[in-house]
Amino acid sequence: MAQRTTLVVLAAGEGTRMKSGLPKVLHRIAEKPMIAHVVAPARAAGADRIAVVVGPGREDVAVAAKKATNGVEIFIQKERLGTAHAVLAARESFAQGQNLLVVFGDTPLLRSETLRAMRDELNRAAVVVLGFRAERPAGYGRLLVEGGKLIAIREEKDASGAERAVNLCNAGVMALAGKHALSLLSAIGNRNKKQEFYLTDAVALAAARGLNAAVIEASEEEVMGVNDKKQLSEAEAILQKRLREAVMNAGVTLIAPETVFLSSDTKFGRDVTVEPNVVFGPGVTVGDNATIRAFSHLEGATVGAGARVGPFARLRPGAKLGADVHIGNFVEVKESTLGKSAKANHLAYIGDASVGEGANVGAGTITCNYDGFAKHRTEIGKGAFIGTNASLVAPLKIGAGAYVGSGSVIVSDVPADALAVGRGKQIVKKGWAKKLREKRSTGPKGKGGKRKAAKRR
Ligand code: UD1
Numbered sequence: 001m002a003q004r005t006t007l008v009v010l011a012a013g014e015g016t017r018m019k020s021g022l023p024k025v026l027h028r029i030a031e032k033p034m035i036a037h038v039v040a041p042a043r044a045a046g047a048d049r050i051a052v053v054v055g056p057g058r059e060d061v062a063v064a065a066k067k068a069t070n071g072v073e074i075f076i077q078k079e080r081l082g083t084a085h086a087v088l089a090a091r092e093s094f095a096q097g098q099n100l101l102v103v104f105g106d107t108p109l110l111r112s113e114t115l116r117a118m119r120d121e122l123n124r125a126a127v128v129v130l131g132f133r134a135e136r137p138a139g140y141g142r143l144l145v146e147g148g149k150l151i152a153i154r155e156e157k158d159a160s161g162a163e164r165a166v167n168l169c170n171a172g173v174m175a176l177a178g179k180h181a182l183s184l185l186s187a188i189g190n191r192n193k194k195q196e197f198y199l200t201d202a203v204a205l206a207a208a209r210g211l212n213a214a215v216i217e218a219s220e221e222e223v224m225g226v227n228d229k230k231q232l233s234e235a236e237a238i239l240q241k242r243l244r245e246a247v248m249n250a251g252v253t254l255i256a257p258e259t260v261f262l263s264s265d266t267k268f269g270r271d272v273t274v275e276p277n278v279v280f281g282p283g284v285t286v287g288d289n290a291t292i293r294a295f296s297h298l299e300g301a302t303v304g305a306g307a308r309v310g311p312f313a314r315l316r317p318g319a320k321l322g323a324d325v326h327i328g329n330f331v332e333v334k335e336s337t338l339g340k341s342a343k344a345n346h347l348a349y350i351g352d353a354s355v356g357e358g359a360n361v362g363a364g365t366i367t368c369n370y371d372g373f374a375k376h377r378t379e380i381g382k383g384a385f386i387g388t389n390a391s392l393v394a395p396l397k398i399g400a401g402a403y404v405g406s407g408s409v410i411v412s413d414v415p416a417d418a419l420a421v422g423r424g425k426q427i428v429k430k431g432w433a434k435k436l437r438e439k440r441s442t443g444p445k446g447k448g449g450k451r452k453a454a455k456r457r
């Protein structure tokens with residue numbers, strides 16, 4: 001059996017530079033909390049246990065981490081005494097001699113391939129460190145290499161001038177061989193400028209014991225830490241780029257990829273086309289051959305095969321479009337199911353409704369689903385025809401094949417195949433307009449002609 005591996009995520013920091021009431025690791029990137037991005041590659045990297053270390057009272061972080069993937073274990077670091085101390089707060093999760101992968105909660109762009117490479121390197125080394133060439137190394141721990149061997153990591157505050165000139169930096173990710181992990185971590189002291197227990201000291205301790213320490217290099221982009229809102233937006237941009245590339249590699253056509261915003265969980269079928277300026281919020285699935293036209297906004301929605309959405313459409317949570325459905329410009333759909341080939345092509349609100357196969361919802365149709373207290377449902381049967389500008393006052397059932405006259409306010413159920421018209425009866429007065437014009441042009445001014453001309457008969 002392969003050596004078992006535990007991924008430990010350190011997330012007990014405060015993240016004060018975010019200037020936010022929300023803990024740093026709960027800020028969202030591509031519609032997913034940062035902590036979920038950090039936890040996501042764990043399984044693909046070969047970790048069978050995931051331990052997340054949080055500060056006291058951080059149930060919100062615990063909940064988000066558990067939601068991110070199954071089997072997350074939470075450990076609390078009571079005092080913030082350093083990164084080694086934080087790892088040891090989770091010691092129970094690697095006490096059976098598991099290999100250890102340690103990552104920081106604020107490094108959301110790490111890829112599973114990198115973590116896997118580090119784990120594999122444990123076959124040759126007791127400690128593996130992820131390094132990167134920093135453009136501006138200030139603030140990072142420096143990797144000290146002698147004769148091709150990593151001998152120590154020196155934190156900025158403790159580094160000499162010569163050591164500070166090194167630009168090979170510690171990304172913060174470390175792998176420790178199960179056989180040595182606990183004993184190395186337990187040996188780490190806090191005799192340094194910050195009086196913290198530094199995880200990075202594991203390297204010098206390993207070297208002193210004649211054990212190998214190795215470096216794996218990653219790009220600066222992959223290991224970027226998110227400490228403030230500007231870095232949050234940079235991480236978002238990088239992740240969006242990755243997501244767009246991934247969906248295009250899977251066969252989706254993005255006409256202007258840089259204008260399409262995806263969520264980490266957006267799912268596409270084959271031969272989907274997405275026009276420019278479309279936003280996918282969380283929970284969207286788009287079926288084969290569907291087209292999402294420009295300037296549409298979708299979230300929590302399912303789009304059936306061959307369906308056409310937009311331009312300028314809004315699909316809100318619970319919108320379920322069947323195959324070949326057409327949703328056109330300025331149509332909003334919420335918590336509603338539309339059967340195969342149903343259409344709402346212009347200017348409509350469909351909320352808390354079911355629309356049968358092949359039904360046609362005319363321009364300006366509104367489901368009046370809310371009475372100020374509760375939401376009510378509207379059922380529109382198969383093949384029904386809702387004329388333009390109808391107000392459908394829910395709760396309401398419109399039978400299959402029924403016809404609703406344009407401009408109607410429909411307040412009671414309509415049987416199948418019936419016609420319902422609910423609007424003022426039209427009045428026609430022959431010659432009325434002509435007479436009005438004549439009076440206005442000939443009538444004596446100042447004698448009230450202006451007003452009286454329009455007097456109703
Ligand atoms: C750390 C590394 C440094 C590396 C840099 C990369 C150490 C000693 N130093 O420095 O070599 O170049 O990251 O960004 O590891 N944390 C806890 N509990 C603690 C202390 C920290 O959970 O008691 C968590 C923090 O929430 C954070 C992470 O560990 O996610 C790193 O801690 P931080 O204090 O930011 O370390 P740096 O000084 O940045």
Ligand code: CA
Nearest residue numbers: 104106225227
């Ligand atoms: Ca840091």
